Amino acid sequence: MTTAKEIMHPGAHWLTKSDNLERAAQMMRDLNIGALPVADENNNDRLCGIITDRDIVVKCVAEGRAPAECTAAELCEGTPRWVDANADIEEVLHEMEGHRIKRVPVVENKRVVGIISEADLAQHLTDDQIAEFAEMVYARR
Template identity: 60%
Template sequence: MTTAADIMHPGAQSIPATETLDRAAQLMRRLDVGALPVSDADGRMCGILTDRDIVIGCVSHGQDPSRMTTGDLVRGTPRWIDADAGIDEVLEEMRTHQIRRLPVIEDKRLVGMISEADLAHHLSDSQIASFVGSVYT
Protein backbone atom coordinates (compact mmCIF):
# COMPACT_ATOMS: atom_id res chain seq x y z
CA MET A 1 0.00 0.00 0.00
CA THR A 2 1.27 3.45 -0.93
CA THR A 3 1.36 5.75 2.09
CA ALA A 4 1.58 9.49 2.66
CA ALA A 5 5.24 9.02 3.60
CA ASP A 6 5.88 7.40 0.21
CA ILE A 7 4.63 10.37 -1.80
CA MET A 8 5.40 13.36 0.43
CA HIS A 9 8.17 15.86 -0.08
CA PRO A 10 10.30 15.13 3.00
CA GLY A 11 11.88 17.67 5.30
CA ALA A 12 9.09 20.23 5.44
CA GLN A 13 9.88 23.13 7.72
CA SER A 14 7.48 25.13 9.83
CA ILE A 15 7.72 28.74 10.89
CA PRO A 16 6.66 30.24 14.25
CA ALA A 17 3.44 32.25 14.38
CA THR A 18 5.49 35.11 15.84
CA GLU A 19 7.80 35.37 12.80
CA THR A 20 7.32 38.26 10.39
CA LEU A 21 5.96 37.83 6.89
CA ASP A 22 9.11 39.15 5.25
CA ARG A 23 11.09 36.44 7.03
CA ALA A 24 8.50 33.85 5.96
CA ALA A 25 8.87 34.98 2.34
CA GLN A 26 12.66 34.73 2.61
CA LEU A 27 12.37 31.20 4.00
CA MET A 28 9.98 30.23 1.20
CA ARG A 29 12.47 31.54 -1.36
CA ARG A 30 15.37 29.70 0.28
CA LEU A 31 13.43 26.43 0.45
CA ASP A 32 11.82 26.98 -2.98
CA VAL A 33 8.31 26.37 -1.61
CA GLY A 34 5.04 28.25 -1.80
CA ALA A 35 3.68 27.31 1.62
CA LEU A 36 4.88 26.89 5.19
CA PRO A 37 3.14 25.27 8.14
CA VAL A 38 2.87 27.76 11.01
CA SER A 39 3.50 26.63 14.58
CA ASP A 40 2.23 28.13 17.84
CA ALA A 41 4.26 28.77 21.02
CA ASP A 42 3.93 25.09 21.97
CA GLY A 43 5.24 23.93 18.59
CA ARG A 44 1.82 22.72 17.42
CA MET A 45 0.74 23.46 13.88
CA CYS A 46 -1.81 26.27 13.89
CA GLY A 47 -2.13 26.88 10.16
CA ILE A 48 -0.46 27.07 6.78
CA LEU A 49 0.82 30.26 5.21
CA THR A 50 1.13 30.56 1.43
CA ASP A 51 2.96 33.04 -0.73
CA ARG A 52 -0.47 34.12 -1.99
CA ASP A 53 -1.57 34.81 1.61
CA ILE A 54 1.35 37.22 2.00
CA VAL A 55 0.53 39.06 -1.22
CA ILE A 56 -3.26 39.21 -0.78
CA GLY A 57 -3.42 39.51 3.02
CA CYS A 58 -0.58 41.95 3.52
CA VAL A 59 1.04 43.57 0.50
CA SER A 60 -2.17 44.31 -1.44
CA HIS A 61 -3.55 46.11 1.62
CA GLY A 62 -0.47 48.33 1.86
CA GLN A 63 0.70 46.63 5.04
CA ASP A 64 4.36 46.23 5.93
CA PRO A 65 5.41 42.54 5.82
CA SER A 66 8.19 43.29 8.30
CA ARG A 67 5.55 44.29 10.86
CA MET A 68 2.92 41.59 10.30
CA THR A 69 3.42 38.08 11.63
CA THR A 70 2.57 34.73 10.16
CA GLY A 71 0.06 34.32 12.98
CA ASP A 72 -1.76 37.44 11.79
CA LEU A 73 -2.73 35.65 8.57
CA VAL A 74 -3.41 32.02 9.47
CA ARG A 75 -7.07 31.15 9.98
CA GLY A 76 -9.13 28.08 10.71
CA THR A 77 -8.15 24.59 11.72
CA PRO A 78 -5.08 23.19 9.99
CA ARG A 79 -5.47 19.89 8.19
CA TRP A 80 -2.81 17.20 8.23
CA ILE A 81 -2.37 13.48 7.62
CA ASP A 82 -0.43 10.77 9.40
CA ALA A 83 2.63 9.43 7.55
CA ASP A 84 1.14 5.91 7.59
CA ALA A 85 -2.14 6.96 5.96
CA GLY A 86 -2.92 5.36 2.62
CA ILE A 87 -3.20 7.31 -0.62
CA ASP A 88 -6.99 7.05 -0.54
CA GLU A 89 -7.02 8.78 2.87
CA VAL A 90 -4.69 11.50 1.54
CA LEU A 91 -6.96 12.14 -1.45
CA GLU A 92 -10.08 12.12 0.70
CA GLU A 93 -8.61 14.67 3.13
CA MET A 94 -7.54 16.96 0.31
CA ARG A 95 -10.84 16.56 -1.56
CA THR A 96 -13.07 17.03 1.48
CA HIS A 97 -11.32 20.20 2.57
CA GLN A 98 -10.44 21.37 -0.97
CA ILE A 99 -6.79 21.89 -0.13
CA ARG A 100 -3.75 21.69 -2.37
CA ARG A 101 -1.06 21.11 0.24
CA LEU A 102 -1.21 18.67 3.12
CA PRO A 103 1.32 18.46 5.96
CA VAL A 104 2.42 14.95 6.93
CA ILE A 105 2.86 14.16 10.63
CA GLU A 106 4.71 11.29 12.30
CA ASP A 107 4.88 10.94 16.09
CA LYS A 108 3.32 14.42 16.40
CA ARG A 109 6.14 15.96 14.36
CA LEU A 110 6.06 17.50 10.90
CA VAL A 111 7.98 15.22 8.53
CA GLY A 112 6.84 16.33 5.09
CA MET A 113 4.32 17.99 2.84
CA ILE A 114 2.18 16.60 0.04
CA SER A 115 1.45 18.95 -2.84
CA GLU A 116 -0.38 18.57 -6.12
CA ALA A 117 2.98 17.96 -7.81
CA ASP A 118 3.64 15.04 -5.46
CA LEU A 119 0.24 13.58 -6.33
CA ALA A 120 0.91 13.98 -10.05
CA HIS A 121 4.06 11.88 -9.74
CA HIS A 122 2.35 9.03 -7.90
CA LEU A 123 -1.23 8.78 -9.12
CA SER A 124 -2.79 7.31 -12.23
CA ASP A 125 -4.28 9.68 -14.80
CA SER A 126 -7.81 8.77 -13.69
CA GLN A 127 -6.98 9.44 -10.02
CA ILE A 128 -5.49 12.82 -10.93
CA ALA A 129 -8.51 13.75 -13.04
CA SER A 130 -10.88 12.81 -10.22
CA PHE A 131 -8.85 14.78 -7.67
CA VAL A 132 -8.62 17.90 -9.84
CA GLY A 133 -12.32 17.76 -10.61
CA SER A 134 -13.24 17.60 -6.94
CA VAL A 135 -10.82 20.24 -5.63
CA TYR A 136 -11.26 22.84 -8.37
CA THR A 137 -15.04 22.74 -8.81
Template identity: 60%
Template sequence: MTTAADIMHPGAHWIPADETLDRAAQLMREHGVGALPVSDPMDPDERMVGLITDRDIVVMCVASGHEPSHVTAGELCRGTPHWIASRASVQDVLREMEGNQIRRLPVIDENRRFVGMISEADLAQFLSDDQLAHFVERVYSS
Protein backbone atom coordinates in the same frame (compact mmCIF):
# COMPACT_ATOMS: atom_id res chain seq x y z
CA MET B 1 0.03 0.02 0.28
CA THR B 2 1.44 3.41 -0.68
CA THR B 3 1.33 5.81 2.27
CA ALA B 4 1.51 9.55 2.80
CA ALA B 5 5.15 9.11 3.83
CA ASP B 6 5.88 7.52 0.45
CA ILE B 7 4.54 10.44 -1.56
CA MET B 8 5.34 13.45 0.63
CA HIS B 9 8.12 15.93 0.08
CA PRO B 10 10.28 15.30 3.16
CA GLY B 11 12.19 17.84 5.18
CA ALA B 12 9.76 20.72 4.97
CA HIS B 13 10.32 23.66 7.27
CA TRP B 14 8.25 25.36 10.01
CA ILE B 15 7.88 29.01 10.78
CA PRO B 16 6.97 30.24 14.29
CA ALA B 17 3.66 32.11 14.56
CA ASP B 18 5.47 35.18 15.88
CA GLU B 19 7.78 35.44 12.83
CA THR B 20 7.05 38.10 10.21
CA LEU B 21 5.74 37.45 6.73
CA ASP B 22 8.83 38.90 5.07
CA ARG B 23 10.85 36.21 6.84
CA ALA B 24 8.30 33.60 5.75
CA ALA B 25 8.72 34.71 2.14
CA GLN B 26 12.52 34.52 2.50
CA LEU B 27 12.29 30.97 3.87
CA MET B 28 9.96 29.95 1.03
CA ARG B 29 12.47 31.30 -1.49
CA GLU B 30 15.46 29.66 0.25
CA HIS B 31 13.78 26.27 0.38
CA GLY B 32 11.93 26.45 -2.94
CA VAL B 33 8.50 25.91 -1.37
CA GLY B 34 5.18 27.70 -1.64
CA ALA B 35 3.84 26.96 1.85
CA LEU B 36 5.04 26.75 5.44
CA PRO B 37 3.33 25.21 8.45
CA VAL B 38 3.07 27.69 11.32
CA SER B 39 3.98 26.54 14.81
CA ASP B 40 3.11 27.91 18.22
CA PRO B 41 6.44 29.13 19.65
CA MET B 42 5.04 28.88 23.20
CA ASP B 43 4.16 25.19 22.80
CA PRO B 44 7.09 22.90 23.74
CA ASP B 45 5.75 20.35 21.24
CA GLU B 46 5.66 23.00 18.48
CA ARG B 47 2.15 22.08 17.43
CA MET B 48 0.92 23.37 14.13
CA VAL B 49 -1.50 26.29 14.38
CA GLY B 50 -1.91 26.85 10.66
CA LEU B 51 -0.34 26.96 7.23
CA ILE B 52 0.61 29.99 5.16
CA THR B 53 1.24 30.08 1.44
CA ASP B 54 3.01 32.47 -0.86
CA ARG B 55 -0.40 33.37 -2.25
CA ASP B 56 -1.70 34.15 1.26
CA ILE B 57 1.15 36.62 1.75
CA VAL B 58 0.45 38.36 -1.55
CA VAL B 59 -3.36 38.42 -1.41
CA MET B 60 -4.05 38.84 2.30
CA CYS B 61 -1.10 41.06 3.20
CA VAL B 62 0.57 42.89 0.31
CA ALA B 63 -2.53 43.40 -1.86
CA SER B 64 -4.45 44.54 1.21
CA GLY B 65 -1.91 47.32 1.80
CA HIS B 66 -0.12 45.76 4.77
CA GLU B 67 3.63 45.64 5.27
CA PRO B 68 4.96 42.03 5.42
CA SER B 69 7.61 43.07 7.95
CA HIS B 70 4.83 44.14 10.35
CA VAL B 71 2.46 41.17 10.02
CA THR B 72 3.20 37.82 11.64
CA ALA B 73 2.59 34.35 10.28
CA GLY B 74 0.21 33.71 13.17
CA GLU B 75 -1.90 36.74 12.23
CA LEU B 76 -2.35 35.37 8.72
CA CYS B 77 -3.37 31.86 9.77
CA ARG B 78 -7.08 31.21 9.78
CA GLY B 79 -9.28 28.21 10.41
CA THR B 80 -8.35 24.79 11.65
CA PRO B 81 -5.14 23.37 10.20
CA HIS B 82 -5.46 20.13 8.27
CA TRP B 83 -2.85 17.37 8.35
CA ILE B 84 -2.49 13.66 7.73
CA ALA B 85 -0.61 10.87 9.48
CA SER B 86 2.47 9.59 7.67
CA ARG B 87 1.06 6.04 7.65
CA ALA B 88 -2.27 7.11 6.04
CA SER B 89 -3.11 5.66 2.64
CA VAL B 90 -3.11 7.68 -0.57
CA GLN B 91 -6.91 7.34 -0.58
CA ASP B 92 -6.99 8.98 2.87
CA VAL B 93 -4.75 11.78 1.55
CA LEU B 94 -7.07 12.34 -1.41
CA ARG B 95 -10.17 12.33 0.81
CA GLU B 96 -8.63 14.94 3.13
CA MET B 97 -7.42 17.21 0.33
CA GLU B 98 -10.54 16.89 -1.83
CA GLY B 99 -12.97 17.12 1.07
CA ASN B 100 -11.39 20.34 2.32
CA GLN B 101 -10.41 21.68 -1.12
CA ILE B 102 -6.77 22.10 -0.14
CA ARG B 103 -3.72 21.88 -2.38
CA ARG B 104 -1.05 21.22 0.23
CA LEU B 105 -1.26 18.84 3.16
CA PRO B 106 1.23 18.65 6.06
CA VAL B 107 2.25 15.15 7.13
CA ILE B 108 2.91 14.23 10.75
CA ASP B 109 4.54 11.15 12.27
CA GLU B 110 3.33 8.96 15.13
CA ASN B 111 4.76 11.48 17.63
CA ARG B 112 2.67 14.24 15.99
CA ARG B 113 5.81 15.89 14.60
CA PHE B 114 5.74 17.53 11.19
CA VAL B 115 7.78 15.41 8.74
CA GLY B 116 6.79 16.59 5.29
CA MET B 117 4.29 18.10 2.90
CA ILE B 118 2.14 16.67 0.12
CA SER B 119 1.36 18.92 -2.83
CA GLU B 120 -0.36 18.46 -6.16
CA ALA B 121 3.04 17.86 -7.75
CA ASP B 122 3.71 15.00 -5.32
CA LEU B 123 0.33 13.44 -6.10
CA ALA B 124 0.90 13.74 -9.84
CA GLN B 125 3.81 11.30 -9.56
CA PHE B 126 1.63 8.59 -7.98
CA LEU B 127 -1.83 8.99 -9.50
CA SER B 128 -3.14 7.91 -12.87
CA ASP B 129 -4.23 10.66 -15.26
CA ASP B 130 -7.88 9.91 -14.46
CA GLN B 131 -7.28 10.02 -10.69
CA LEU B 132 -5.37 13.29 -11.03
CA ALA B 133 -8.13 14.83 -13.18
CA HIS B 134 -10.71 13.82 -10.56
CA PHE B 135 -8.57 15.34 -7.79
CA VAL B 136 -8.16 18.64 -9.65
CA GLU B 137 -11.88 18.80 -10.42
CA ARG B 138 -12.78 18.25 -6.75
CA VAL B 139 -10.21 20.63 -5.28
CA TYR B 140 -10.79 23.49 -7.69
CA SER B 141 -14.58 23.34 -7.92
CA SER B 142 -16.46 26.05 -6.05
Protein backbone atom coordinates in the same frame (compact mmCIF):
# COMPACT_ATOMS: atom_id res chain seq x y z
CA MET C 1 -1.06 0.31 -0.14
CA THR C 2 0.76 3.57 -0.81
CA THR C 3 1.05 5.77 2.29
CA ALA C 4 1.36 9.50 2.82
CA LYS C 5 4.92 9.03 4.07
CA GLU C 6 5.90 7.32 0.81
CA ILE C 7 4.70 10.16 -1.43
CA MET C 8 5.40 13.24 0.73
CA HIS C 9 8.22 15.69 0.29
CA PRO C 10 10.23 14.85 3.43
CA GLY C 11 11.34 17.40 5.98
CA ALA C 12 9.61 20.55 6.99
CA HIS C 13 10.88 24.05 7.63
CA TRP C 14 8.83 25.98 10.17
CA LEU C 15 7.70 29.48 10.94
CA THR C 16 6.65 30.44 14.43
CA LYS C 17 3.46 32.39 15.00
CA SER C 18 5.51 35.51 15.76
CA ASP C 19 7.65 35.35 12.58
CA ASN C 20 6.79 38.11 10.14
CA LEU C 21 5.68 37.53 6.57
CA GLU C 22 8.82 39.06 5.13
CA ARG C 23 10.76 36.21 6.76
CA ALA C 24 8.19 33.73 5.45
CA ALA C 25 8.57 35.05 1.89
CA GLN C 26 12.37 34.92 2.13
CA MET C 27 12.28 31.33 3.39
CA MET C 28 9.91 30.33 0.58
CA ARG C 29 12.22 31.96 -1.97
CA ASP C 30 15.37 30.38 -0.54
CA LEU C 31 13.79 26.91 -0.23
CA ASN C 32 11.88 27.18 -3.55
CA ILE C 33 8.59 26.24 -1.88
CA GLY C 34 5.13 27.79 -1.75
CA ALA C 35 4.00 26.97 1.78
CA LEU C 36 5.35 26.75 5.32
CA PRO C 37 3.85 25.17 8.43
CA VAL C 38 3.39 27.50 11.39
CA ALA C 39 4.30 26.29 14.87
CA ASP C 40 3.38 27.47 18.33
CA GLU C 41 6.41 29.16 19.94
CA ASN C 42 5.83 27.26 23.16
CA ASN C 43 5.86 23.88 21.41
CA ASN C 44 7.61 23.70 18.04
CA ASP C 45 5.97 20.36 17.38
CA ARG C 46 2.44 21.79 17.50
CA LEU C 47 1.04 22.67 14.09
CA CYS C 48 -0.97 25.90 14.29
CA GLY C 49 -1.50 26.45 10.58
CA ILE C 50 0.14 26.80 7.21
CA ILE C 51 1.06 29.97 5.31
CA THR C 52 1.20 30.00 1.51
CA ASP C 53 2.78 32.44 -0.88
CA ARG C 54 -0.74 33.31 -2.03
CA ASP C 55 -1.77 34.10 1.56
CA ILE C 56 1.05 36.63 1.79
CA VAL C 57 -0.01 38.35 -1.42
CA VAL C 58 -3.79 38.28 -0.96
CA LYS C 59 -4.13 38.72 2.81
CA CYS C 60 -1.22 41.09 3.40
CA VAL C 61 0.23 42.88 0.37
CA ALA C 62 -3.07 43.36 -1.47
CA GLU C 63 -4.56 44.81 1.72
CA GLY C 64 -1.81 47.45 1.80
CA ARG C 65 -0.04 45.92 4.78
CA ALA C 66 3.73 45.61 5.11
CA PRO C 67 4.94 41.98 5.25
CA ALA C 68 7.61 42.98 7.80
CA GLU C 69 4.85 44.18 10.13
CA CYS C 70 2.40 41.28 9.75
CA THR C 71 2.92 38.03 11.65
CA ALA C 72 2.23 34.47 10.62
CA ALA C 73 -0.32 34.24 13.46
CA GLU C 74 -2.40 36.94 11.79
CA LEU C 75 -2.86 34.78 8.69
CA CYS C 76 -3.43 31.40 10.36
CA GLU C 77 -7.14 30.71 10.26
CA GLY C 78 -9.19 27.82 11.57
CA THR C 79 -8.04 24.31 12.31
CA PRO C 80 -5.00 23.24 10.30
CA ARG C 81 -5.60 20.23 8.07
CA TRP C 82 -3.09 17.35 8.10
CA VAL C 83 -2.79 13.64 7.41
CA ASP C 84 -1.12 10.86 9.36
CA ALA C 85 2.09 9.47 7.86
CA ASN C 86 0.44 6.03 7.63
CA ALA C 87 -2.69 7.28 5.85
CA ASP C 88 -3.27 5.61 2.50
CA ILE C 89 -3.50 7.63 -0.70
CA GLU C 90 -7.30 7.53 -0.67
CA GLU C 91 -7.36 9.16 2.79
CA VAL C 92 -4.91 11.83 1.57
CA LEU C 93 -7.08 12.56 -1.47
CA HIS C 94 -10.23 12.64 0.67
CA GLU C 95 -8.68 15.23 3.00
CA MET C 96 -7.30 17.41 0.21
CA GLU C 97 -10.37 17.20 -2.02
CA GLY C 98 -12.84 17.57 0.83
CA HIS C 99 -11.21 20.78 2.03
CA ARG C 100 -10.11 21.95 -1.43
CA ILE C 101 -6.46 22.27 -0.42
CA LYS C 102 -3.39 21.88 -2.60
CA ARG C 103 -0.85 21.05 0.12
CA VAL C 104 -1.20 19.07 3.32
CA PRO C 105 1.30 18.50 6.16
CA VAL C 106 2.11 14.89 7.06
CA VAL C 107 2.27 14.14 10.79
CA GLU C 108 3.96 11.22 12.54
CA ASN C 109 4.00 10.90 16.33
CA LYS C 110 2.43 14.39 16.62
CA ARG C 111 5.29 15.95 14.61
CA VAL C 112 5.26 17.27 11.04
CA VAL C 113 7.60 15.11 8.99
CA GLY C 114 6.79 16.37 5.50
CA ILE C 115 4.27 17.93 3.15
CA ILE C 116 2.30 16.53 0.23
CA SER C 117 1.83 18.95 -2.64
CA GLU C 118 0.17 18.70 -6.03
CA ALA C 119 3.56 17.87 -7.54
CA ASP C 120 3.93 14.91 -5.17
CA LEU C 121 0.46 13.67 -6.12
CA ALA C 122 1.20 14.02 -9.83
CA GLN C 123 4.17 11.67 -9.48
CA HIS C 124 2.18 8.95 -7.71
CA LEU C 125 -1.41 9.03 -8.97
CA THR C 126 -3.08 7.57 -12.03
CA ASP C 127 -4.36 9.94 -14.70
CA ASP C 128 -7.92 9.32 -13.49
CA GLN C 129 -6.99 10.16 -9.89
CA ILE C 130 -5.23 13.36 -10.98
CA ALA C 131 -8.27 14.39 -13.04
CA GLU C 132 -10.61 13.77 -10.11
CA PHE C 133 -8.33 15.70 -7.75
CA ALA C 134 -8.16 18.67 -10.11
CA GLU C 135 -11.93 18.70 -10.59
CA MET C 136 -12.62 18.52 -6.85
CA VAL C 137 -10.06 21.14 -5.81
CA TYR C 138 -10.27 23.62 -8.70
CA ALA C 139 -13.86 23.41 -9.93
CA ARG C 140 -16.03 26.31 -8.87
CA ARG C 141 -18.89 25.33 -6.63
